[in-house]
Amino acid sequence: MAKGFNAVVTKLDAMAGKDIGSLLKTTGMTLVSTVGGSAGPLYGTAFMKAGAVLKDKMEIGSQELVQALEAAIGGIKMRGKATTGEKTMLDAICPAYDAMKAAVDAGEDMKQAVARAVEAARAGVEYTKTIKATKGRASYIGDRSIGHQDPGATSALYMLEVLLEQI
Amino acid sequence: MKKIINAVENVEEEMILGLVKSAPDKLRKLECGNVVVRARKKEGKVALISGGGSGHEPAHGGYVGEGMLDGAVAGAVFTSPTPDQIYEAIKAVATDKGVLCIVKNYTGDIMNFEMAIDMAKDEDINADYVVVNDDVAVKDSLYTTGRRGVAGTVLVHKIAGALAETGASLEEVKAVAEKVIANVRTMGMAITACTMPAAGKPGFELADDEMEIGIGIHGEPGTSRETLKPANEIADELLSRIVEDIDYTGKEVAVIINGMGGTPLMELYIVNNYVSDFLAEKGIKIYDTMVGNYMTSIEMAGFSITLLRLDDELKKLYDAKADTPALKK
Numbered sequence: 001m002a003k004g005f006n007a008v009v010t011k012l013d014a015m016a017g018k019d020i021g022s023l024l025k026t027t028g029m030t031l032v033s034t035v036g037g038s039a040g041p042l043y044g045t046a047f048m049k050a051g052a053v054l055k056d057k058m059e060i061g062s063q064e065l066v067q068a069l070e071a072a073i074g075g076i077k078m079r080g081k082a083t084t085g086e087k088t089m090l091d092a093i094c095p096a097y098d099a100m101k102a103a104v105d106a107g108e109d110m111k112q113a114v115a116r117a118v119e120a121a122r123a124g125v126e127y128t129k130t131i132k133a134t135k136g137r138a139s140y141i142g143d144r145s146i147g148h149q150d151p152g153a154t155s156a157l158y159m160l161e162v163l164l165e166q167i
Numbered sequence: 168m169k170k171i172i173n174a175v176e177n178v179e180e181e182m183i184l185g186l187v188k189s190a191p192d193k194l195r196k197l198e199c200g201n202v203v204v205r206a207r208k209k210e211g212k213v214a215l216i217s218g219g220g221s222g223h224e225p226a227h228g229g230y231v232g233e234g235m236l237d238g239a240v241a242g243a244v245f246t247s248p249t250p251d252q253i254y255e256a257i258k259a260v261a262t263d264k265g266v267l268c269i270v271k272n273y274t275g276d277i278m279n280f281e282m283a284i285d286m287a288k289d290e291d292i293n294a295d296y297v298v299v300n301d302d303v304a305v306k307d308s309l310y311t312t313g314r315r316g317v318a319g320t321v322l323v324h325k326i327a328g329a330l331a332e333t334g335a336s337l338e339e340v341k342a343v344a345e346k347v348i349a350n351v352r353t354m355g356m357a358i359t360a361c362t363m364p365a366a367g368k369p370g371f372e373l374a375d376d377e378m379e380i381g382i383g384i385h386g387e388p389g390t391s392r393e394t395l396k397p398a399n400e401i402a403d404e405l406l407s408r409i410v411e412d413i414d415y416t417g418k419e420v421a422v423i424i425n426g427m428g429g430t431p432l433m434e435l436y437i438v439n440n441y442v443s444d445f446l447a448e449k450g451i452k453i454y455d456t457m458v459g460n461y462m463t464s465i466e467m468a469g470f471s472i473t474l475l476r477l478d479d480e481l482k483k484l485y486d487a488k489a490d491t492p493a494l495k496k
Binding site: 037039 | 242243249274383385387
């Protein structure tokens with residue numbers, strides 16, 4: 001993941017002045033072509049799907065952020081054929097989405113909404129310690145996966161934390 | 168961590184370059200990344216590609232050559248290669264007869280190969296894939312990602328590669344690959360973990376009197392931890408799981424006693440001594456035995472046993488000529 005996002009950073013100068021959708025699409029394509037493993041295609045697809053929702057936008061509001069996250073989750077579920085409760089990144093991202101959407105619907109501002117998403121994702125990461133993996137490589141060890149924190153959920157939390165810092 | 172490397176970030180590329188330099192008249196590396204292809208491109212026949220994370224040497228680059236693969240894509244250690252790398256490999260070897268990708272059953276490998284195949288299809292390359300899942304340690308259920316692809320993959324390369332050399336169609340080559348997959352089973356164990364260069368420490372710790380049964384090839388623990396037993400008892404445990412899974416009675420089999428990278432041949436032969444007797448007692452006829460490092464997990468000490476149930480078609484293809492760095496027939 002570090003390799004992937006470092007590659008994204010090197011492309012940022014060339015992306016100056018482009019719309020948010022293009023930025024996210026380039027981020028997604030860069031992750032797909034540099035990360036490999038499962039995280040590459042999953043996060044890559046997520047960013048590309050979010051980018052498609054925010055095509056041509058130069059700025060976005062809370063509603064659009066919620067829509068972009070919804071599209072990203074759809075991409076991850078489609079590509080990974082996964083759902084919540086399987087000890088994956090979805091166990092952080094899905095509760096984060098729910099919390100963000102509820103906050104936005106209740107009229108909270110973007111910073112507050114993202115803060116709630118981070119809080120929910122953090123709880124989601126903790127939740128992954130309590131469950132057995134049924135997707136990905138951790139599923140091979142069955143019950144022995146209980147007690148371990150899921151790295152995919154953890155990386156999703158890191159991304160949300162960065163988003164919160166930047167708002 | 169103590170390893171004979173130059174820099175962690177160069178491990179994969181230097182390994183591929185070294186492999187190619189060991190057979191410069193037969194192999195070449197693509198400029199775009201860690202992809203090995205035959206020096207002389209095959210024409211008019213189905214091309215075969217495999218790949219996956221690095222750390223399983225000689226898989227898969229060592230199986231590129233006449234009678235086996237046309238190309239192999241190496242990702243980072245234990246990490247699937249990216250779709251664009253796989254796509255470049257497909258493009259480099261593609262013929263008008265099509266390309267078959269041999270993918271081990273891991274979530275990442277399948278996603279990346281599927282994306283690459285979609286890219287190839289957009290360019291009108293006739294590409295398809297099969298998924299190898301020979302590891303009986305993992306239950307194939309709704310609650311797992313399914314069985315892993317392990318050492319049995321080498322036999323898919325061998326047999327599908329042999330059929331491809333005859334000029335068979337993509338459908339025929341895919342069918343024989345699936346026939347091998349349906350008839351091959353593997354189970355492995357380890358007495359030490361391996362250390363991924365980027366991680367710098369072993370994936371797990373084992374006491375002197377412990378072993379992991381049902382080990383994979385990515386440094387993850389096995390399905391259970393047990394007290395270390397004599398070689399014959401370990402081999403018996405693994406074999407029992409394999410012959411429970413499909414019926415080999417009265418059949419001929421190809422056997423692989425596969426080292427995980429850090430196992431002395433001495434120990435592999437000790438295991439084979441028992442395997443051979445076990446099979447004879449069960450009325451299973453050994454057609455051929457391969458003993459050595461075919462699908463490794465860096466420097467892990469351990470082994471796996473693979474049995475492939477053979478019929479006349481598979482025997483003929485198994486015996487066909489192969490000339491690759493890691494397997495010659």
